[in-house]
Every structure is written in C-alpha cells, then in structure tokens.
Amino acid sequence: MKKYDAIVIGGGPGGTAAAYSLKEQGKTVAVIEADLWGGTCPNRGCDPKKILMSAVEAKARVEKLNGKGFEASPEIHWEELMAFKRTYTDSIPSGTKSGIEEAEIDAYDGQAEFVDAHTIEVADERLEAKQFLIATGQRPSLLPVDGQEYLQTSTDFLNLAKLPERITFIGAGYIAFELATIANAAGAEVHVIQHNDQPLKGFDKELAMDLTKHLEEKGITFHFNVDVDKVEAIDPGYRLTAENFELETDMVVVAAGRVPNIEALKLDNAQLEYTKKGITVDDHLRTSQEHIFACGDVLDKSHPKLTPVSGFEASYVVKAMNGETEPIHYPLIPSVVFGDQRLARIGLSEKELSENSEKYHSETMDLGSWFTYFRVNDKGAKIKFVYDEEDRIVAITCLNEMADELINYFNLILEKQMTHEEIADYVFAYPTPASDLEYFIK
Amino acid sequence: MKKYDAIVIGGGPGGTAAAYSLKEQGKTVAVIEADLWGGTCPNRGCDPKKILMSAVEAKARVEKLNGKGFEASPEIHWEELMAFKRTYTDSIPSGTKSGIEEAEIDAYDGQAEFVDAHTIEVADERLEAKQFLIATGQRPSLLPVDGQEYLQTSTDFLNLAKLPERITFIGAGYIAFELATIANAAGAEVHVIQHNDQPLKGFDKELAMDLTKHLEEKGITFHFNVDVDKVEAIDPGYRLTAENFELETDMVVVAAGRVPNIEALKLDNAQLEYTKKGITVDDHLRTSQEHIFACGDVLDKSHPKLTPVSGFEASYVVKAMNGETEPIHYPLIPSVVFGDQRLARIGLSEKELSENSEKYHSETMDLGSWFTYFRVNDKGAKIKFVYDEEDRIVAITCLNEMADELINYFNLILEKQMTHEEIADYVFAYPTPASDLEYFIK
Structure with a gap:
C-alpha cells in the first residue's frame, strides 16, 4: 500500500495549490481527481464564463456609444466564440495533470473513498497518508421538480455548441445573471425565473435592482415570485409551469444553488462531520479528525465560495498542516457579478x-x-x-x-x-x- | 486698485484647484484666464482625447475577437463622435468660470501682464496681491519649417468637424501616438514622421517599438529619420518634403513638443527668472520672487507635464504660500500612452x-x-x-x-x-x- 505525507482530494485550484506547496516543503504528495483536472473554475466556472464575457463586454462598449460614434452593434457568433473558449478549456485537464506530475506529485484519476481515517481507496488502489486535504468543491444542485431530467446546468450552458433561440434560467443568483447576460448579448430570448422577489442575494438590494432593470432594458425578462413545479418536453422545446404561470422555451438552465461534492467520499468511514452544506471545519480548517483538513467550496462556511478564497484557504491549510496555531483570519473578500x-x-x-x-x-x-x-x-x-x-x-x-x-x-x-x-x-x-x-x- | 491675498494666473486644473483651496482658507482670491477656462486638460487635452478614445477602445475590443466571436468591425462615425465630445467640452469654460464665481473667487478674462512684482494688469484693470501663482501651462510648439502656416495642432485635431482622408503627424511623442491611433481607428490614412528613430522618448525603447509595430499592423505608416523642411499647399491637400522624402496628405498636425505660455506675462517687469522651457522655481515651487509661485506645465522642471502632477503641485503651493518649509517631495508618477x-x-x-x-x-x-x-x-x-x-x-x-x-x-x-x-x-x-x-x- 502506497504511503504519502499528504493526500489532497480534489484537483481544483485549492487542492493543486496546496499540493504544490506541500511538495515544495519536501513532502510526498498525491492528488486525486474524480472528474476534470483543474476543477470548476478553469473548466466550467470563472474562466470560460469570462472568455464568453469578453465578447459581451466588447459588444456593450460599442452599443453604449450608439449614436455617439457608432451606428451598428456587432453581432456575436456563438460557434466562433465557443471555439475560442475551447482553445483555453480543452487543454486545462491534461495541462493541470501533467503540471502536477512534472512536480513529482502523484496524480490519481478516480473517486476517492475513505476506508478509514488514514486510508483512501481510489480506482481499486489503497493509499495511506499522515494528513489529508479535502477540496472537492461543489456542483450545481438540481431542482426537485417534475421533469427534472430536462433541466440543464451552467456546465451545459458553457459547453453549448449552438445557442438556442430561447433560454430560461431558474434562479437569480450571480451565476444566473452572468449566463443570462451572455445568452442575451449573443441573441437569445432570455427569461429568468426566481421563486421570490430577491435577485442577487448577498448583494445590495438597491443596486441589484438597478442591475436587474439594466438587463430588462437589454431584453431579458425576469419573472419573480414564480416557483416552477413542472417541466415538460414539448415540440419544440419545453414548457415550464407554476401557479398561474406558463412559459415555453428551448433550454432550461437551473442555477438555483450548489451542493458540496461529499456523498461519494464515504466520509462516515473516517468519522468526519458534515452537513448538507458541506464539511464541518473549525477555525483552523480542521475537520473532526485532526489530521484531515478541508478548504474551498466544499466547506460548510459562510464565506463567499470563490476561487481566490479557496486559494487563500489552501495557503492557510499548508501552514496549519505544519503546525500553525493561529486560526485563519480572512482578509476583505470582494464579490463581483460580471457583465457589461x-x-x-x-x-x-x-x-x-x-x-x-x-x-x-x-x-x-x-x-x-x-x-x-x-x-x-x-x-x-x-x-x-x-x-x-x-x-x-x-x-x-x-x-x-x-x-x-x-x-x-x-x-x-x-x-x-x-x-x-x-x-x-x-x-x-x-x-x-x-x-x-x-x-x-x- | 483691487487688492487680493492671492492672484492665480491661469484657470486650468492646477490654478483653479489652488484658488479653491486658498479661498477655503478665507483668503481673497482672483483667477485670471487668457483663453479657455478649465485649461488644456478638459478643453483640448486629456479629457476630449479620452472621449474619442472610448470609440477606439470599443472598436479594438471587437476587432481583437475577429474570428473568435465577431466577424465584422464596427465603423466609427466621426461627426457623431465629435458631437458626443462636444456635449462634454462645450460647457467646460462656462462651467469652470461659474464654479469659481460661485465660490466667491473673482474671475478675470484676459491676458495677465506683470506691471511690477506686486501688480498685474488684465483687461485694462490693475490688481495687486500679496502672493501670486503662475499656472499658465503650455501650448503646442510650431515647427520652424517653410510653410508653417499650413501646420495644425492637437487642438485643431480635437475639434475636427470632418475627418480628412489622409492625416500626417509630425512628431512621435505620446500626443502624436494617441491622435494617430484615433485617426487610424476612425478610418483615415495616417502617417507619422519623426526626425530621429526614437518614438515615445521617455518610455522604454523595447516596448515603445512594440507599440509602434502594433500601430503599423493597424495601418499607420511611420517615417523615421525624416526632418521635414517644407510644407506646401497643393490641390487637394499638402505636400511635405524632406531630404529624399515626399508625402502628400490632407492635414498636417505637428505634435513635436510644447512651449510654456510665458511670453505675454511680461515676467521681466516682476524680475522673474525663466528659460525657454518655462519658469524657474526652487524646490518650494517659488520663483525668483519669494511671494510668486508657479506650478504645472509652465515650470522648467523635469517631472512629467501631466494634469495630476499639476494638481499635486497646486496642493503643495497652497501649503508653501502658508509657510510650509519642507521642499516638495514628488510621489511616483505614472505616465500612459492611451490607445487600444x-x-x-x-x-x-x-x-x-x-x-x-x-x-x-x-x-x-x-x-x-x-x-x-x-x-x-x-x-x-x-x-x-x-x-x-x-x-x-x-x-x-x-x-x-x-x-x-x-x-x-x-x-x-x-x-x-x-x-x-x-x-x-x-x-x-x-x-x-x-x-x-x-x-x-x-
């Protein structure tokens, strides 16, 4: 059985940053990734979104000067833009993995499962380590509605080969806002459905409403206080229904929250505490086992789930693994809804x-x-x-x-x-x- | 004869900032402006240039994504863009002057002339003051060439009602680069002529050449080591000649240096020292008369001639006028060539x-x-x-x-x-x- 000083579960920004630092300290390190090396941010999060946003920003810069220097608005060609996005995302998994291997960190593909508090099983292999870092992140949650199988997520949207004529987002958080902004600029008819009347929870209400109005002027239709209970396939597209509400659309993207990637880890085998919001840690990012740490989006913690926060936490965990006794102290954390x-x-x-x-x-x-x-x-x-x-x-x-x-x-x-x-x-x-x-x- | 605690000569950013501060301290203050209230920056400098640049930036954002999301480049409509510029610049002189008057500072229109070290004459009126600040700035210098009467300046360019088909800039400093960038993006055939082989003196040579190459790729033609000695009117346009060089163009903009606005001030009557580069001051921004200060572009000083530098100096002068004995200490000063x-x-x-x-x-x-x-x-x-x-x-x-x-x-x-x-x-x-x-x- 292979033994390591440290095993990192999750090859996203937090996990890989910690792995590199631990390796630089002379430790033997392994990283395990169950899905795409690089994690959410570069594969289907911040980075691809912001590539698509480049076209949105450029178009909006021209449109704002309509009649003040420009007379026509440039049209976004979705397939070209997606091809540009892929020139970045396509090489992320292999590039991330080979970077890890070149640093002489062992990279394992597969789902990690705790066997006990010191042993992991991945792809039929058992690994032991003195310390662990769990950094498995989150994934979009699906709504418990009739017709759930027709729902798609931000991941699907960011990989769309062709832009449908009509797209509907369920949820009005920053992800829904950003993707709706992209879809609208690229020419789709866009609807955003929110179960209450509060878009962009976590942001100032007054300016969040101003942004909502701005997007309405751009052509996005917001439906507040609508609790979708049924999605049916029709020809063409889908019909969404709620109390006194019906809408036909070609694609339904649910962006109504994210859930931690913890179920498959068999945390109980290691006696690790967790909630449905994520892994429970103390203010040293230590789980209920003192040699097992966690960081990033997988935490049950109130700080914004953002890539640089995960990086900050990863950097702290490396110190904590080496005996740092001061609790983590977060700096100011900016949050941004990107768009024009x-x-x-x-x-x-x-x-x-x-x-x-x-x-x-x-x-x-x-x-x-x-x-x-x-x-x-x-x-x-x-x-x-x-x-x-x-x-x-x-x-x-x-x-x-x-x-x-x-x-x-x-x-x-x-x-x-x-x-x-x-x-x-x-x-x-x-x-x-x-x-x-x-x-x-x- | 009217008497003031302080008279400021020059109603640009430096002069007006100092005037407001002096007034706030309870002093009686007058400001004299010989030309446009507000000075170069908002009327025919940084601000209008950066309004025109908004369209350049927007167009370039789209062009950079050519084949990566966009297929056509938006066309700049010069007249519209200039109209947009004027919505900003048209009200600058009156707005600046009325702002001054509302603060109960006396505003005089006309050319200030020193009568002696304590007396100024402006528009047939004589004014006395305990202290003076000279902040009259600079203007574009004209080249001593045959046909000088055909040369135009950045001021003319920033007021162009119609964009000529062909524009030639003499000089390759940041002003020539910025205006050439605007003219090129707006569709003109643009030439830049420089007497030596050094564009953008004061900037790193390697990156200045990279920017030059970038603009060449955009379609601007640079002519280095060409010393224009003659400009003739032909039909249509002008012919520029130098040794082994000839170029026909529709407009010649000279952007080959700036000269201080000092000749008309009759500085000799106040026994003030100056050079052809500007007014001589010590490290307290004090002229050869201890009650007369100077700041901004009119100084014979090596610091970059930039609006925020003038503002910084104005703020220092107010302190120096009140007895500050520490010499001026400049912070880091960034310089930028704007463009796409x-x-x-x-x-x-x-x-x-x-x-x-x-x-x-x-x-x-x-x-x-x-x-x-x-x-x-x-x-x-x-x-x-x-x-x-x-x-x-x-x-x-x-x-x-x-x-x-x-x-x-x-x-x-x-x-x-x-x-x-x-x-x-x-x-x-x-x-x-x-x-x-x-x-x-x-």
Missing part, C-alpha cells in the same frame, strides 16, 4: 448589515456624469457606501462597467486604512478610475 | 535608467497567454520590470489593453513597498488584472 455592467461589493456582508441596520447609514452616488463613466456613456454607473456610527466605511457596492477595478482599489484602500489625504497625495494615471479615488474617501 | 494598446510606466525615469545602466537589470514578460489578456485576445501584452542591484523594482513598463489599471496598482504596491507575501494575502476579485499581482512581485 458589473456589480461588485466588499466589506461587511449584507446579512451583517441588515441584522444591525440601526448601526449603519449609507450614501448612493450617481457616477454617470463623472468623466470616467461619462466618456464611455456608462449612464447607470453608481456607487454606494455604507458607514458605521463613526462614519467609517464598512461596505462598498458599485455598479458600473469598471466595478471590479474600482472594488480592487478599495480592497487595498480599506485594508490599508488609507485616509483622504494619503490618497490625494498619490499621482494616478489620469483620467482613470484610480484618479477618482480621492473623491470617494472623505 | 496602452503603454504605461512608473518609477525611475528612462533618463536615470540609461545614465546608470550598469546598475540595473531588467526582465520582460509576455503576458499574451495569461488568462487576463488571453480572454480578450490581447496577444501583444507585455510587462517589463527593471531591478536595481539588490533586485528591488525601480521601474515598470507595461504594454497591454489594461496597462493603466495595472500601473495604478503598481503605484500603490511600490509606494507601500508591499511584499509578495503581503500581496498574496489579499483576495482580489477573480479573474481581474489585480488577481495577477502576486505573480509579478517576487
């Missing part, structure tokens, strides 16, 4: 803000007339600051074409607790979003 | 680097395969780091679609002397240029 208009936030969570709403006050600023946004005719550009009782910024949400850039600057500014005077003493390239920063911080 | 590919630099000047080249070593990285650039097919993306003997970064130049964003992050990183570990502990929105930062800093 991007919605980005940082700071205290919306949950924290709403639970203690009496302690906070906010200010929303229209940025459409600010030169940075005016010059690209980004009319709906806004930013919202939430302050505590001492007028310190505790959260920022921005909605505009460059919201991700802006939120990354604010990340540095907030972490460094920079004052107005300090920011005003910087000379930033002008005119750029950075050269506006001094006007935001009092 | 942007060239941005920060750190020690190219002059300093070349004068002590034995002390420095550099590394150029191709970024075309990095996800951030790959996804928008920004194939020529590059970054160059210059290190000193202790491997500390002393200068950075980047060439890519997001170079200004990148250089603004590096501004913060370098000023804060952030280490790799510190940057890696940030969670930036992914994938964005900021999430790459940890891979650049060792």
Whole structure:
C-alpha cells in the first residue's frame, strides 16, 4: 500500500495549490481527481464564463456609444466564440495533470473513498497518508421538480455548441445573471425565473435592482415570485409551469444553488462531520479528525465560495498542516457579478448589515456624469457606501462597467486604512478610475 | 486698485484647484484666464482625447475577437463622435468660470501682464496681491519649417468637424501616438514622421517599438529619420518634403513638443527668472520672487507635464504660500500612452535608467497567454520590470489593453513597498488584472 505525507482530494485550484506547496516543503504528495483536472473554475466556472464575457463586454462598449460614434452593434457568433473558449478549456485537464506530475506529485484519476481515517481507496488502489486535504468543491444542485431530467446546468450552458433561440434560467443568483447576460448579448430570448422577489442575494438590494432593470432594458425578462413545479418536453422545446404561470422555451438552465461534492467520499468511514452544506471545519480548517483538513467550496462556511478564497484557504491549510496555531483570519473578500455592467461589493456582508441596520447609514452616488463613466456613456454607473456610527466605511457596492477595478482599489484602500489625504497625495494615471479615488474617501 | 491675498494666473486644473483651496482658507482670491477656462486638460487635452478614445477602445475590443466571436468591425462615425465630445467640452469654460464665481473667487478674462512684482494688469484693470501663482501651462510648439502656416495642432485635431482622408503627424511623442491611433481607428490614412528613430522618448525603447509595430499592423505608416523642411499647399491637400522624402496628405498636425505660455506675462517687469522651457522655481515651487509661485506645465522642471502632477503641485503651493518649509517631495508618477494598446510606466525615469545602466537589470514578460489578456485576445501584452542591484523594482513598463489599471496598482504596491507575501494575502476579485499581482512581485 502506497504511503504519502499528504493526500489532497480534489484537483481544483485549492487542492493543486496546496499540493504544490506541500511538495515544495519536501513532502510526498498525491492528488486525486474524480472528474476534470483543474476543477470548476478553469473548466466550467470563472474562466470560460469570462472568455464568453469578453465578447459581451466588447459588444456593450460599442452599443453604449450608439449614436455617439457608432451606428451598428456587432453581432456575436456563438460557434466562433465557443471555439475560442475551447482553445483555453480543452487543454486545462491534461495541462493541470501533467503540471502536477512534472512536480513529482502523484496524480490519481478516480473517486476517492475513505476506508478509514488514514486510508483512501481510489480506482481499486489503497493509499495511506499522515494528513489529508479535502477540496472537492461543489456542483450545481438540481431542482426537485417534475421533469427534472430536462433541466440543464451552467456546465451545459458553457459547453453549448449552438445557442438556442430561447433560454430560461431558474434562479437569480450571480451565476444566473452572468449566463443570462451572455445568452442575451449573443441573441437569445432570455427569461429568468426566481421563486421570490430577491435577485442577487448577498448583494445590495438597491443596486441589484438597478442591475436587474439594466438587463430588462437589454431584453431579458425576469419573472419573480414564480416557483416552477413542472417541466415538460414539448415540440419544440419545453414548457415550464407554476401557479398561474406558463412559459415555453428551448433550454432550461437551473442555477438555483450548489451542493458540496461529499456523498461519494464515504466520509462516515473516517468519522468526519458534515452537513448538507458541506464539511464541518473549525477555525483552523480542521475537520473532526485532526489530521484531515478541508478548504474551498466544499466547506460548510459562510464565506463567499470563490476561487481566490479557496486559494487563500489552501495557503492557510499548508501552514496549519505544519503546525500553525493561529486560526485563519480572512482578509476583505470582494464579490463581483460580471457583465457589461458589473456589480461588485466588499466589506461587511449584507446579512451583517441588515441584522444591525440601526448601526449603519449609507450614501448612493450617481457616477454617470463623472468623466470616467461619462466618456464611455456608462449612464447607470453608481456607487454606494455604507458607514458605521463613526462614519467609517464598512461596505462598498458599485455598479458600473469598471466595478471590479474600482472594488480592487478599495480592497487595498480599506485594508490599508488609507485616509483622504494619503490618497490625494498619490499621482494616478489620469483620467482613470484610480484618479477618482480621492473623491470617494472623505 | 483691487487688492487680493492671492492672484492665480491661469484657470486650468492646477490654478483653479489652488484658488479653491486658498479661498477655503478665507483668503481673497482672483483667477485670471487668457483663453479657455478649465485649461488644456478638459478643453483640448486629456479629457476630449479620452472621449474619442472610448470609440477606439470599443472598436479594438471587437476587432481583437475577429474570428473568435465577431466577424465584422464596427465603423466609427466621426461627426457623431465629435458631437458626443462636444456635449462634454462645450460647457467646460462656462462651467469652470461659474464654479469659481460661485465660490466667491473673482474671475478675470484676459491676458495677465506683470506691471511690477506686486501688480498685474488684465483687461485694462490693475490688481495687486500679496502672493501670486503662475499656472499658465503650455501650448503646442510650431515647427520652424517653410510653410508653417499650413501646420495644425492637437487642438485643431480635437475639434475636427470632418475627418480628412489622409492625416500626417509630425512628431512621435505620446500626443502624436494617441491622435494617430484615433485617426487610424476612425478610418483615415495616417502617417507619422519623426526626425530621429526614437518614438515615445521617455518610455522604454523595447516596448515603445512594440507599440509602434502594433500601430503599423493597424495601418499607420511611420517615417523615421525624416526632418521635414517644407510644407506646401497643393490641390487637394499638402505636400511635405524632406531630404529624399515626399508625402502628400490632407492635414498636417505637428505634435513635436510644447512651449510654456510665458511670453505675454511680461515676467521681466516682476524680475522673474525663466528659460525657454518655462519658469524657474526652487524646490518650494517659488520663483525668483519669494511671494510668486508657479506650478504645472509652465515650470522648467523635469517631472512629467501631466494634469495630476499639476494638481499635486497646486496642493503643495497652497501649503508653501502658508509657510510650509519642507521642499516638495514628488510621489511616483505614472505616465500612459492611451490607445487600444496602452503603454504605461512608473518609477525611475528612462533618463536615470540609461545614465546608470550598469546598475540595473531588467526582465520582460509576455503576458499574451495569461488568462487576463488571453480572454480578450490581447496577444501583444507585455510587462517589463527593471531591478536595481539588490533586485528591488525601480521601474515598470507595461504594454497591454489594461496597462493603466495595472500601473495604478503598481503605484500603490511600490509606494507601500508591499511584499509578495503581503500581496498574496489579499483576495482580489477573480479573474481581474489585480488577481495577477502576486505573480509579478517576487
């Protein structure tokens, strides 16, 4: 039976980052991947989505200047765009695996199953290790509706050979918003169905509604307070039904939550605690077994499930495996809904803000007339600051074409607790979003 | 005779910023403007250029994905784009002046002339002040060639009602590059003539040549080592001649340097020292008269002549006028050549680097395969780091679609002397240029 210092279960961004670091420390390391090497992010998550988004952004940049320099909007050719996406995604699994092997880390294909707390079985082979890291991530959850077999997921959407004429998304979180934005820009008739009236949970309600309105103006139809209970195949396409609601469409993509990849791991054999939200860990990312750690999307934890968070956790786990005794301390974590208009936030969570709403006050600023946004005719550009009782910024949400850039600057500014005077003493390239920063911080 | 605590000569960004600050301190203040209130930047500099650039960027975003999602390139409609520009620039002079007046600062139209070191004459009125700030800026210089009357400037280009079929730029500095980029994207046949073989003096030679090649591929023709000595009107257009060189064109824009606006000020009457490069100041921005200060483009100084530098200096002058005894200390100053590919630099000047080249070593990285650039097919993306003997970064130049964003992050990183570990502990929105930062800093 092969024995390792450390076995990492899950060959995604978190798992592979940890594996490389452990290997650099001279440990013997194995990584096990049950599906695509590289994991969700580069294969069917952030990266392919953002490749498709490149065309959406380019088209929107032109459309915003309609009548102000351009008279026609460029048409997105889906098959070409998907072919471009594949030039990136096709080589991810083999490239990830060979990178691991070149670093002399053993790479196993197959489903890992705990035999006991120190033994794993994968592809009929048993492996032992002193320490484990579980980083198996999440997958889209399917809705418990009649006709579930007709539902597709973000994975299917990101691999669509041809764009259907009509696409319906069930769910109104950031994944549904981003994919709906892509499908709409590429020419499909797009519907978004949400069981309640709250799109983009976790983001500021006011700016989330502004983004919703922006997408409605682009042609996306939102259906709120609709709880789909049945999907039937018709010819052509599908019929969705709910109470007092019926819709015909060519593709139904469910983007209504994600579930942790834990069932197949046989966690009980290792006496590991978990919930339906994921693996239970303490503030050292340690499971109920002290030699078994977990990180990334598979955790039952309230932090945003994002690739860089997983990377941050992986980096911490490597230290914890080597005896680090300080609990993990998360930095500020920005979240972004990508699109032609991007919605980005940082700071205290919306949950924290709403639970203690009496302690906070906010200010929303229209940025459409600010030169940075005016010059690209980004009319709906806004930013919202939430302050505590001492007028310190505790959260920022921005909605505009460059919201991700802006939120990354604010990340540095907030972490460094920079004052107005300090920011005003910087000379930033002008005119750029950075050269506006001094006007935001009092 | 009206008497003020402070008179500011020049109603551009530097002068008006200083005037507002001085007024806030309770002083009586006047501002004098001989031409357009607001100065070069918003009327015929950074701002209108960057409005026109919005269309260039949008078109290039689409063109880069030619065959990868788009099949046709959007056409720029010059008249529409200029109309859009005017919706911004038309109200700048009146808006600037009324802003000043609303702040109860006296605004005078006319050419200021020193009568003596404490007295100014403007529009037949004499004004006295305890302190003065000269912030009159620069204007494009005209070439001493035969046929000088046929030359036009960046100001003319930025006001062009119709785009000529053929435009020739004399000079290959950042202004010529930016305007040539705009004219090319808008459909003109564009030539750039430079008297030596060095485009973009002040920028890294290697990446400046890469940008030149990029623009050649876009269709701009560069003529190096050509010293134009004659411009004649022909029908239609103009003929440019130099030794073994002849070119016919419809418009000749000279962008071969700028000269300070000082001749009309009658500086001698106030015994002020100056050179042909501008007003002489000490490291407190004080002229040869201790109650007269100067800032911005009008200075004879080696710092880049940029709007935010002028603003930084204006802010310092206000302190110096109030007795600040510390000399001015400039922060890092980024410089950018805007365009569909942007060239941005920060750190020690190219002059300093070349004068002590034995002390420095550099590394150029191709970024075309990095996800951030790959996804928008920004194939020529590059970054160059210059290190000193202790491997500390002393200068950075980047060439890519997001170079200004990148250089603004590096501004913060370098000023804060952030280490790799510190940057890696940030969670930036992914994938964005900021999430790459940890891979650049060792």
